[in-house]
Amino acid sequence: MPPSPRLPVSTTLPLDTPRLRLRPLTLADAPAIQRRFPRWDIVAFLNARVPWPYPENGAETYIRDIALPAMAERREWHWTLRFKDGAEGDRTDVLGVISLMRTEGDNRGFWLHPDWWGQGLMTEACAAVTAFWFEVLDQPVLRAPKAVGNIRSGRLSERTGMTLVGREDRPYVSGTHLSDIWELTRAQWRAQTSPSS
Ligand SMILES: CC(C)(COP(=O)(O)OP(=O)(O)OC[C@H]1O[C@@H](n2cnc3c(N)ncnc32)[C@H](O)[C@@H]1OP(=O)(O)O)[C@@H](O)C(=O)NCCC(=O)NCCS
Numbered sequence: 597m598p599p600s601p602r603l604p605v606s607t608t609l610p611l612d613t614p615r616l617r618l619r620p621l622t623l624a625d626a627p628a629i630q631r632r633f634p635r636w637d638i639v640a641f642l643n644a645r646v647p648w649p650y651p652e653n654g655a656e657t658y659i660r661d662i663a664l665p666a667m668a669e670r671r672e673w674h675w676t677l678r679f680k681d682g683a684e685g686d687r688t689d690v691l692g693v694i695s696l697m698r699t700e701g702d703n704r705g706f707w708l709h710p711d712w713w714g715q716g717l718m719t720e721a722c723a724a725v726t727a728f729w730f731e732v733l734d735q736p737v738l739r740a741p742k743a744v745g746n747i748r749s750g751r752l753s754e755r756t757g758m759t760l761v762g763r764e765d766r767p768y769v770s771g772t773h774l775s776d777i778w779e780l781t782r783a784q785w786r787a788q789t790s791p792s793s
Contacts, residue, residue, distance in 0.1 A: 606732050608673040613720040618675035621667070621693065623659050625676050628690040630655040632709045641746040642707065644767035663695075672697045673728070677708065677721055694721045696729050701777065703729065703738045719752055726756070727789070730782045738780045741766055743773040753778040757788050 608620035633639075634650035647654060666672035677691040692708035704725065708718045729735050740758070742749045743766070753776075762777035 606670070606673075606728075608667055608675065609728070609732070611675065611724040611728065612680065613724045615680060616691075616717060616721055616724075617678050617680045618694065618721060618724060619678065621659060621663055621674035621676055623656065623664065625690060626656040626659050629659070629676075629693065632690055632692070633707065635710070637710055638707045640770040641743040641749065641768050641773070642705070644769055646769050648769045666697075671699075673725070673733075675721075675725065677717065691717065692721075694718070694725050696725055696733070701739045702741055703735070704740045713748065719755060722752065722756055723789075726780065726785060730785050736782050738785075740778045741775045742778060743768055743775050745773060750776060750778075756780070757784060759784070 610620065611618040630652075633655060639646050639648055639650070651657070663672065663674050667674060673696040675694050677694060678689050679691070691712050692706060694704070694706040696704055704722070706718055706721065726738060729738050739761075740753065741764070742753065744750070744763075758778040758780045760776055761779045764775055764777065765772050766775040
């Protein structure tokens, strides 16, 4: 009999990057996310499952009913982004969220408030959670679909060594759009991050 596949069991662990502290998402983050998230320039190219217009209790409902159960079942891993030098215990300074999902073909998602675009912060957060995906969760490949018109997100994929492996239509908050399917294998990631590379 073939050996049974190794099941990743890790909970969402806190991660540090040079500038950021990534904390596991909790229900206490709901008010901060509710303040930051509902903007057209954030949601336009997010999955059509995001309700729009965004309800007043949208963040709380999403965290309580969708994200936390998926985290408990080790199907999804969600982190808030904060500056490391933010006051400890201050939950109002959420810059964005980054997530890993075991969903086939859709393994990583993120958003950052536009006040902090253009500083490389999400690239930094991606490096930390991508390491978590490959080295802690022991996954062989990471795939992420992105609307072709989502220029910033596409540039992030290019910058982080992802490969374009396909194109298909996918549903977003702003409608159905042609989407690039980006991929990074563990071997590619290790080659990029090894000290000799
Ligand atoms: C996708 C998204 C997170 C990208 O934001 P971003 O600010 O472009 O990404 P980063 O934080 O990694 O910053 C990269 C930018 O900072 C610049 N930069 C500055 N300092 C940098 C550094 N130290 N390292 C890397 N990049 C740096 C880069 O040149 C790049 O700018 P450019 O694309 O104009 O060249 C943001 O646009 C967003 O939240 N969009 C809405 C939600 C969304 O679409 N999510 C993705 C769904 S697929």
